[in-house]
Amino acid sequence: MLTFALRLIATLLHAALVFALAPLLMGAVNKFRAWALGRRGPPFLQPYFNLYKHLRKTTLVPETATELFALWPVTAFLATATAALLVPSFCTGLLTAPASDFITLIGLFALARAAAMLGGLETGFGFGGAAAGREALFSVFAEAALLVVILGFALLAHSITINGIAVAFAAGHIGISVSLGFALAALLAVALTETGRIPTDNPAGHLELAMVHEALSLEYSGRFLLLLEYAGMLRLLLWMNLIGTIFLPFGMARADDILSWPLGLILWPLKLGVMAALLALFEISTAKMRVFRVPEFLGAAMLLGILAGIFLFVASRIGT
Amino acid sequence: MRRWLPDDSGPGCYPYPVTNDLALMVGLPGQGVHLHLDALSLLFLCILAPQILASAVAGMRASVTFWVFCAGMVLALAAGDAFTLIFGFELMSAASWLLVLRGDQKPATFYIAIAIFSAACLIPAVFLPASSPVSCSIAFILIALGTGAKAGLAPLHSWLPKAHPAPPAGVSAIMSGGMVKIALYVLIRYSFIILTGAAQPWWGVVLIIAGVASVVIGALRAVLETEMKTMLACSTIEHVGLITVGLGIALRAKAMGDPALTAVALQAALLCAVAHGLFKPLLFLGAGEVKHSTGTTSLNWLGGLMRGQPRLGGLMLLGAAGMAAIPFGPGFAPEFLLLHAVIGAAATGGILARIGFTFVLAALGLGAALALGAAVRLIGIGFLGRPRSLHAASAEDARPGPLFGMGLLAVLMLPVALLPGQVLAALVPVVSQLAPQADMHPLAYTPLPLLLLAFLIATATGFVLHRFGVRGTREVAPWNGGFGRAPAWLPFGDPTTQPSATGFAQPISRAIAKAVLGKNGTDPADAWLIAPIQRLHLRGVRLAERIRRATIRQRLGVVFAALVLFLAALGLAEGG
Structure with a gap:
């Protein structure tokens, strides 16, 4: 009973932290990026101001939109938010752990992506349709690469839930292996694509022709734009949590052991900060790719994932 | 005649309780038609029934061919012996051919050719004696070819996108949702139940x-x-x-x-x-x-x-x-x-x-x-x-x-x-019928708790948006990528400023389709399987035509040459 209460509190704390801190993370990435470029940059809290601005604006609905105009941002947001609750942040063993199967997570990503694409196609304007087609192309390779990478984790951790992988990796008997390096590279490529960062997409872009994620939401305003932007912030946090859970599992708390929480709660923002700084550094040091280079980029990620799997098979063969 | 009854002696016969078997006094002399329902056929009947009902309601109920088609499928599912199964299967093929023919002539010919190929594989396979592992493997290959052709399994799939859209929607629905399932049912029935004793990993x-x-x-x-x-x-x-x-x-x-x-x-x-x-x-x-x-x-x-x-x-x-x-x-x-x-x-x-x-x-x-x-x-x-x-x-x-x-x-x-x-x-009875030793675990994907989570988030978000946000929406002219308002004779805007289905698929077509599909997006099966067969057929026709058009001198020459060759061979054989 006490265990359940602790897990419930941990889950609520997790939800509160994730939903409250997602804009701050986005603000931190933007700030670090500006610093690295030698600019002062917007304040850390700028994303909160932006969200509040959207909240106070009238929501405009284009005449050419159908009745389902509101459905797509809501669905995209709900799918991303549900996924964000499944990925552990500062501790493992949340109440959502049994449902945190990696394939369910991929399904939720796909649902969010489908809703965003339909939102882009909704009013029938050119940029939305072009971006939806590109998003469909990127997702083909990203999904295949992600599945292959997961295979490696599942084999190492003997579990396919994110919680199980986190517990197995935190226990530390995995060690460092070549396949994990390959898997990390592949996972980073997929993460950059899914969150719409450079080199596959430019979150700060102003040229509609080159945009993918932003172009899908061009016709949305007010509350709907708020939901879409907030979903984008949650997605960034979610992916950082995912990578942190798998590759930086040290110091993660256990939900049923309250004494381990403080360390987890201190280390989690630190990990996020480091990842945000690395992301900013990576973004200023690379250029955005042409659209048709992205399949090559993700194809390479897929091959790395397959190589990671093959190395694992060879290692287990030699090991036995 | 192989029946799926205990008196059948083969390595792969599945013991049915005789009491469930219904024998009708029609069909082959001395054999009759055996009907039998078990968990597998019941499952596929349950898959089939709503489709037939929906299609009938949707406007196909007046067509006799449609009901013959459905009867063929049901007979194939309810069959208790190989003859009845093949009879139902072919009844289904023939009736669906008539329905396709009514929609469009061109794919119908291709369709019946595939159906005949499928029958030519299935009929020998189901009557093959299941006595040795080799004959079982041959039977499996033939079954896989025959049912694969009917189910649209690569590389025998290129007829399906041509033939399925041809008939009226109600028939297309059943062909896509039901007919391919019947073919898969036959595949499951043979590979998991009848030939189970001889199953090899490479079949999978x-x-x-x-x-x-x-x-x-x-x-x-x-x-x-x-x-x-x-x-x-x-x-x-x-x-x-x-x-x-x-x-x-x-x-x-x-x-x-x-x-x-x-x-x-x-x-x-x-x-x-x-x-x-x-x-x-x-x-x-x-x-x-x-x-x-x-x-x-x-x-x-x-x-x-x-x-x-x-x-x-x-x-x-x-x-x-x-x-x-x-x-x-x-x-x-x-x-x-x-x-x-x-x-x-x-x-x-x-x-x-x-x-x-x-x-x-x-x-x-x-x-x-x-x-x-x-x-x-x-x-x-x-x-x-x-x-x-x-x-x-x-x-x-x-x-x-x-x-x-x-x-x-x-x-x-x-x-x-x-x-x-x-x-x-x-589905547990079906799984344990197909693989009695199967070890089933509960499904790890549970939509309802996830829906509950989504509902909680939706409630909280809805509260925040309602309490602190500006309510209501205003309808405005779309931004439309900066294009101006379309002229009055285009009430829905300029259609050319809107991406088309082709345009949506263009990135995928450019990046992936070129590597997998042939030129102009032709199906690889068309390019690598159907086109060579067509070329072979053309060559055969030309050869036959040349033989038909041969002059009397050429024909006599051929006969004479054959005679000389035969005599020379005979002489060599005698001499040697």
């Missing part, structure tokens, strides 16, 4: 390879096709591929003695068959209604149908959610199980097999994302956006009959979508 590998090829080709073509019904038929190839991959993994795991993997793979295949049997007929019936109200099914001429046809659009959205295999839709649980099965298969076994399963996993990922793209394109281009033609703009909502049929299928989709664990529990 054959099915996995064919299935993966079908998934990739079917999903890719579904993204590229602009005709709605052709696109749905391509998606059927993909789903047949998914079912076959599941069956292949189960067959291999059963032969290698892995009860847990067998169970997961079988559950994936059977649940996929159930889900596909619901959403695909729904989509086909909807495509038929689109055709009825607008006169076309080409996505490039549609658009904005959700406004004029909200009920049809909503039902199509549900069907597309199933086709795309997204969570909370009926298609996700089978996909989930199948991916788990592939991951499970890659976790054990020889190193080559494990590498192979890694590639299978990548291919299934490609297929899933392509299927999502195809479903988004169907809804986004066809039902959202602005109308691309006057017909699309003036479309009125669907007729009540088809809407009722689609609604029936949509209601039946709900348990598959939201309670997949309970549906799997209902």
Whole structure:
């Protein structure tokens, strides 16, 4: 009973932290990026101001939109938010752990992506349709690469839930292996694509022709734009949590052991900060790719994932 | 005559309790027609029944050929001996050929050729004595070829996108949702029950390879096709591929003695068959209604149908959610199980097999994302956006009959979508019939708790937006990428400023289709299998024509040369 209460509190704390801190993370990435470029940059809290601005604006609905105009941002947001609750942040063993199967997570990503694409196609304007087609192309390779990478984790951790992988990796008997390096590279490529960062997409872009994620939401305003932007912030946090859970599992708390929480709660923002700084550094040091280079980029990620799997098979063969 | 009864002596006969068998005094002399229902045939009857009902309600009930077609399918399922099975199967083929012929002449010829090929493989296979492992393997290969041709399994799939869209929507629905299932039923019946004693792991590998090829080709073509019904038929190839991959993994795991993997793979295949049997007929019936109200099914001429046809659009959205295999839709649980099965298969076994399963996993990922793209394109281009033609703009909502049929299928989709664990529990007898040692675990994907989470988030967000946000919406002219307002004679805006179905698919066509499909997007099976056969046929015809046109001198010359050769051979044989 006490265990359940602790897990419930941990889950609520997790939800509160994730939903409250997602804009701050986005603000931190933007700030670090500006610093690295030698600019002062917007304040850390700028994303909160932006969200509040959207909240106070009238929501405009284009005449050419159908009745389902509101459905797509809501669905995209709900799918991303549900996924964000499944990925552990500062501790493992949340109440959502049994449902945190990696394939369910991929399904939720796909649902969010489908809703965003339909939102882009909704009013029938050119940029939305072009971006939806590109998003469909990127997702083909990203999904295949992600599945292959997961295979490696599942084999190492003997579990396919994110919680199980986190517990197995935190226990530390995995060690460092070549396949994990390959898997990390592949996972980073997929993460950059899914969150719409450079080199596959430019979150700060102003040229509609080159945009993918932003172009899908061009016709949305007010509350709907708020939901879409907030979903984008949650997605960034979610992916950082995912990578942190798998590759930086040290110091993660256990939900049923309250004494381990403080360390987890201190280390989690630190990990996020480091990842945000690395992301900013990576973004200023690379250029955005042409659209048709992205399949090559993700194809390479897929091959790395397959190589990671093959190395694992060879290692287990030699090991036995 | 092989029957599936205990008095049959073969290594692969399945012992039926005789009491359930119903013998009719028609059919072959001294043999009769045996009807028998077990868990497997009951499952497939349950898959078939709602489709037939929906199609009949949707307007096919007046057609005698349609009922003969359905009777053939039911007879094939209820068959208790090989003759009845083949009889029902061929009755189904012949009736569906008539229905295709009524729609369009050109694919009908191709279709009947494939059906004859399928029969030519199946008839020897079911009457082959199952005495030795070799003859069992030959029987399996023939069964796989015959049923694969009928189910649209790569490389024998290229007839399916041509023939399935030809007949009226009600028939297309049953051909896609039901007929391919009958072929898969025969495959399951023979590979898992009748030939089970002789099953080899490589049988499963054959099915996995064919299935993966079908998934990739079917999903890719579904993204590229602009005709709605052709696109749905391509998606059927993909789903047949998914079912076959599941069956292949189960067959291999059963032969290698892995009860847990067998169970997961079988559950994936059977649940996929159930889900596909619901959403695909729904989509086909909807495509038929689109055709009825607008006169076309080409996505490039549609658009904005959700406004004029909200009920049809909503039902199509549900069907597309199933086709795309997204969570909370009926298609996700089978996909989930199948991916788990592939991951499970890659976790054990020889190193080559494990590498192979890694590639299978990548291919299934490609297929899933392509299927999502195809479903988004169907809804986004066809039902959202602005109308691309006057017909699309003036479309009125669907007729009540088809809407009722689609609604029936949509209601039946709900348990598959939201309670997949309970549906799997209902499938337990079938799984244990196919693999008695199968070791089943509860499904790890539970939509209802996830829905509860989403509901909690929605409530909280709704409260925040309502309490602190500006309420209400205002309708304005769309920004439309900066284009000005269209002139008055274009009430729905300039259609050319809106992406078309072809335009949506262009990135995928440029980046992927060139590598997989042939020039101009032709199917690889057409390029590598059908075209060489056609060339061979042409050469044969030319040869025959030359022989026919030979002069009397050439003919006498041939006869004389043959005589000389024969005598020389005789002389050499005598002399030697």
